[in-house]
């Protein structure tokens with residue numbers, strides 16, 4: 001593509017960019033914006049700004065804005081998150097877990113209560129033991145393989161259609177990856 005050779009020409013033509021073929025003050029030989037500077041310089045400056053912004057702890061106001069945005073755009077935010085590559089999501093979850101230990105502690109208690117509520121009264125001791133064994137098996141597999149294994153309720157305990165039970169025959173040990181895939185499918189359906 002042919003670009004004007006200097007800003008004045010670009011301005012006169014109404015072009016957004018021009019190209020001098022000469023190095024900028026930082027040594028880039030690159031396009032320059034008519035209303036701006038060398039595009040490589042602009043990229044560098046954005047990267048620095050973004051890094052600074054991401055390192056700065058978020059203010060209460062910006063956290064609140066984030067929450068408001070999420071409330072308004074829940075479905076889109078979730079869809080975007082689910083569209084990300086699996087390993088990125090696993091990494092993100094790990095970091096989130098590290099940064100929010102209190103939240104995850106509360107989740108554990110929610111999960112415990114949910115399990116208790118979904119456990120029928122007629123379940124016997126050996127069936128309870130069988131379930132505990134599955135959780136131990138998941139922990140052991142995680143340790144052995146380095147991949148995270150979880151206990152999955154085949155029929156989810158909470159869903160719009162049917163509610164599963166916390167009973168041995170509704171449990172299975174699968175990898176977290178499979179589990180994430182399953183939750184994706186449930187969201188999609």
Ligand SMILES: [Zn+2]
Pocket residue numbers: 024025026027028038039040041042
């Ligand atoms: Zn430059």
